[in-house]
Amino acid sequence: MTFVVGIVVFALGILIAVAIHEAGHFWSARWFGMKATRYFIGFGPTIFAWKRNGVEYGLKALPFGAFVKIVGMTPQEEDIDPETGKSGADDPKAMWRYPVWKRTIVMAAGSITHFALALITLWILFSFVGIPDGSKANQVPVRVGTISQCVSPTYQYDPSTKSQKACDPNTDPKSPASQLGLRPGDIILAIDGKSIGGNQALRDELKADVGKSVTVQYKRGEQTLTGTAQIPEAQRVKSTIDPSKTADQITPDDLERGGMLGITVDIRSSDLPTLRYGAVDGVGQTASATATLVDRTFESFKQIPERIPNLFKAIFGEKRDPNTPVSVVGASRIGGELFELGDWASLLSLFATLNLFFGIFNLFPLLPMDGGHIAIIWFEKVRSWIASLRGKPDPGRVDYYKLAPLTLGVIGILGFFVLLTVTADFVNPITLK
Numbered sequence: 001m002t003f004v005v006g007i008v009v010f011a012l013g014i015l016i017a018v019a020i021h022e023a024g025h026f027w028s029a030r031w032f033g034m035k036a037t038r039y040f041i042g043f044g045p046t047i048f049a050w051k052r053n054g055v056e057y058g059l060k061a062l063p064f065g066a067f068v069k070i071v072g073m074t075p076q077e078e079d080i081d082p083e084t085g086k087s088g089a090d091d092p093k094a095m096w097r098y099p100v101w102k103r104t105i106v107m108a109a110g111s112i113t114h115f116a117l118a119l120i121t122l123w124i125l126f127s128f129v130g131i132p133d134g135s136k137a138n139q140v141p142v143r144v145g146t147i148s149q150c151v152s153p154t155y156q157y158d159p160s161t162k163s164q165k166a167c168d169p170n171t172d173p174k175s176p177a178s179q180l181g182l183r184p185g186d187i188i189l190a191i192d193g194k195s196i197g198g199n200q201a202l203r204d205e206l207k208a209d210v211g212k213s214v215t216v217q218y219k220r221g222e223q224t225l226t227g228t229a230q231i232p233e234a235q236r237v238k239s240t241i242d243p244s245k246t247a248d249q250i251t252p253d254d255l256e257r258g259g260m261l262g263i264t265v266d267i268r269s270s271d272l273p274t275l276r277y278g279a280v281d282g283v284g285q286t287a288s289a290t291a292t293l294v295d296r297t298f299e300s301f302k303q304i305p306e307r308i309p310n311l312f313k314a315i316f317g318e319k320r321d322p323n324t325p326v327s328v329v330g331a332s333r334i335g336g337e338l339f340e341l342g343d344w345a346s347l348l349s350l351f352a353t354l355n356l357f358f359g360i361f362n363l364f365p366l367l368p369m370d371g372g373h374i375a376i377i378w379f380e381k382v383r384s385w386i387a388s389l390r391g392k393p394d395p396g397r398v399d400y401y402k403l404a405p406l407t408l409g410v411i412g413i414l415g416f417f418v419l420l421t422v423t424a425d426f427v428n429p430i431t432l433k
Contacts, residue, residue, distance in 0.1 A: 002339065002340045003336045003337065003339070003340040004336065005336075005339065006335060006336035006337070006338070006339025006340050007332050007333060007335065007336030007339075008336075009335070009336075009339060010331070010332045010335025010336060010339065010347070010350075010351070011328070011332040011335075013335075013351055014328055014331070014332065014354065015041070015063055015065075015066075017113075017114065017117055017351075017354075017355055017358070018065050018066050018358075019041045019066040020113045020117065021066070021110040021111075021113050021114060021358070021362075022039065022065075022066040022067055022068045022110065023039070023066075023068075023113070024109035024110045024112060024113035025068050025070065025106055025107070025109050025110050025370075026039050026068040026070075027109070028105055028106045028109040029068075029070045029095065029106045032098060032102045032105075032106065033093060033098075034070055034071070034072075034093055034094075034095045034098060034102075034106065035054075035070070035071040035072070035091055035093035035094065035095075036055060036068060036069065036070045036071070037054065037055060037056065037069045037070075037071060038055065038056045038057075038058075038067075038068065038069035039055060039056075039057050039058075039066075039067075039068045039069075040056075040057070040058045040059065040060055040066060040067055040068075041058075041059050041060065041063070041066045042059055042060030042061060042062050042063050042064065042065070042066065043060050043061075043062045043064055043065060043067070044060050044061045044062040045060060045061045046058050046059070046060050046061075047059045047060060047061055070095050070106070071091050071093065071094050071095060072091060072093075072094025072095040072096045072097065073095045073096070073373070074096075074400045096397065100377055100378065100381045103377050104374055104377060104378070107370045107373045107374045107377070108363070108370065108374060110359075110362060110370050111358075111359040111360070111362045111363050111370060111371075112359070113359075114355040114356065114358045114359030114362070115355070115356065115359045117351075117352075117355045118290065118293075118352040118353075118355040118356045118359070119286060119290060119352075121348050121351055121352040121355070122285075122286040122289050122290060122348075122349075122352045123279075123282050123283065123286045124348065125345060125348040125349065125352070126276075126277045126281075126282040126285040126286055126289070127276065127277055127278055127279045127281075127282030128276065128279075128282075129276070129344050129345060129348060130274035130275055130276035130345065131274070131275055131345045132269040132272035132273075132274065132275070132345060133272050133273045133274065133275040134272065136272055136273055137198070137199065137267050137272065138198035138199050138200040138201070139197065139198050140198060140267060140271040140272055141187045141188075141198075141271060142187065142188040142196055142198065142199055142201075142202050142265055143185065143186070143187050143265065143266040143267070143268065143271070144177070144182050144183065144184055144185060144186040144187070144188070144218075144263045144264075144265070144266060145184060145263065145264035145265055145266035146184065146263065146264045147175070147177045147178065147182055147183070147184065147262060147263055148166075148167060148175050148177065148178070148262040148263070149167075149169050149174065149175060149178045149262070150167040150168065150169045150172040150173060150174055150175050150178070150262065151167055151172060151173050151174075151175045151176075151232050151234050151260050151262050152164075152165065152166070152167035152168075152172050152234060152235075153172065153173070153232070153233065153234050153235065154234075154235045155235040155236065155237070155250065155255050157247050157248050157250070158247075159248075162246070162247060162248065163247045164247050173230075173232035175232075175260070175261065175262025175263075176216070176229035176230065176231055176232075176259075176260075176261045176262060177229075177261045177262040177263045178262060179227070179228075179229040179230065180216055180218070180227040180228075180229050181227065182218065182261075182263065183220065184266070185220070185266075186218045186219065186220050187218060187219040187220075188202060188216065188217075188218050188261075189217045189218055189219055189224065190216075190217040191205050191206075191209065191214050191215070191216055191217075192209070192214045192215055193215070199239075199265050199267075200239060202261070202265075203239055203258065206231060206258055206259030206260060206261065207256075207257075207258035207259060209231045209259050210231055210232075210233045210257070210258065210259045211230075211231065211232075211233060212230070212231055213228055213229070213230050213231075214228070214229060214231060215227070215228055216228070216229055229261075231259040231260075231261075232259065232260070233257055233258070233259065234257070234258065234259070234260045235255050235256070235257060236255065236256060236257075236258050236260055237250060237254055237255060237256075238254055238255065238256050241254045269343045269345055269346060270341070270342070270343065274345075290356070293352070293353055293356050294356060294360070297353075297356055297357050297360055298360070300325075300357075301361075303323075304325060304417075307321070307323065307324050307325060308417075308420070310324050311324050311325070311420050311421065311424045312420075314424045314427070314428040315420075315423055315424050315427050315428065317428070320424065320428045320429070320430055322430050324424065324430070325417075325421050326421055326424075326425055326430060327418060327421035327422040327424075327425050329421075329422050329425040329426065330421065330422075330424070330425035330429055330430055331350065331354055333425065333429050333430075333431070334350065334430060334431075334432065335347060335350060335351070337431065337432045338350065338432070341432070366406075366410050367400075367403060367406065367407040367410060368407055368410065368411060369410075372407075376398050376400075376403075379398065380396075380397055380398055383395055
């Protein structure tokens with residue numbers, strides 16, 4: 001039940017963010033004196049609506065977004081004002097009549113609200129909610145994540161997977177984890193009677209136990225179990241190497257010889273102490289985190305094309321790559337899991353990341369995104385300036401009808417991508433469990 005509530009809460013948060021996006025257009029347009037006539041949350045049949053100061057507000061049945069109507073946003077406005085009898089393009093308060101800088105602000109206001117939401121969310125996270133203190137990662141219990149059936153004696157990079165080459169169970173030594181029958185979630189307590197207080201302690205002990213048969217004590221649920229395993233020698237990445245360093249960047253100097261259990265360590269946020277920075281220092285942390293997230297967002301945009309084939313594979317039954325794109329459906333599901341786990345730091349971080357993504361994506365200079373409208377506004381300005389320099393008449397405004405094929409093409413590509421990600425999120429969702 002908590003999982004379902006979490007999905008609803010997170011999806012509602014996204015809807016509110018989109019509604020605030022449209023409110024950004026609405027408020028800025030009204031502030032500059034432009035005529036905005038409608039503001040609705042949702043699409044489809046109207047549930048209820050009311051009018052105030054010449055603006056119709058309301059809620060529609062399909063909660064898939066929000067919209068605002070600003071008169072004269074394009075020169076092809078055909079709406080007739082019943083009060084004046086004028087078309088939107090003829091209205092003295094039509095958006096197109098205002099200076100370029102004001103129109104730019106109005107069109108960018110939606111993305112600005114997303115950026116503001118992201119910054120506020122991150123500031124609250126760092127200042128008051130707190131984040132897991134990663135510097136204490138070596139002081140928390142060693143919890144088993146994934147398990148390998150074997151251990152590769154040498155470290156090799158695999159270009160096909162862009163990661164360390166997988167071991168060969170037919171030729172490489174059987175992993176101690178496999179010998180012991182470890183399962184995800186088990187906690188390593190001791191090796192040969194020596195308490196294991198964290199991942200570094202485990203690494204140190206395995207380095208000393210290479211080639212030995214050792215007794216491993218571990219906890220599974222409420223049970224304490226014991227088993228014996230032979231520790232093979234393997235080439236492994238030193239613990240001092242930056243974890244953000246990718247597999248293809250690992251050099252021989254980054255490697256050492258030591259023992260391996262054949263597991264990944266699952267460090268859960270709930271295991272780590274919480275670190276809060278306070279309101280002042282939280283500002284600096286927010287700025288640093290935002291810079292990192294922006295960089296990752298642009299990197300994710302570049303990686304989308306190469307990850308689309310993996311989405312098709314996931315739809316047809318292959319294991320879902322956790323790095324594949326997700327839709328709002330998938331993001332809400334992950335949000336629901338984080339809500340269920342009580343991992344508020346990751347939940348808020350996900351919400352901030354999505355808002356940065358929406359804000360940046362919306363500024364792409366393609367219709368129907370806001371960035372497309374901004375690009376046209378400035379194209380008209382530059383074209384008029386060049387015409388005046390040449391003594392030519394002003395060529396006027398861009399005909400949006402002529403751009404319809406390009407706009408429909410972009411809508412088609414986006415629609416296909418949304419359909420693909422939504423299908424994958426229903427058929428084979430990314431899950432934290």
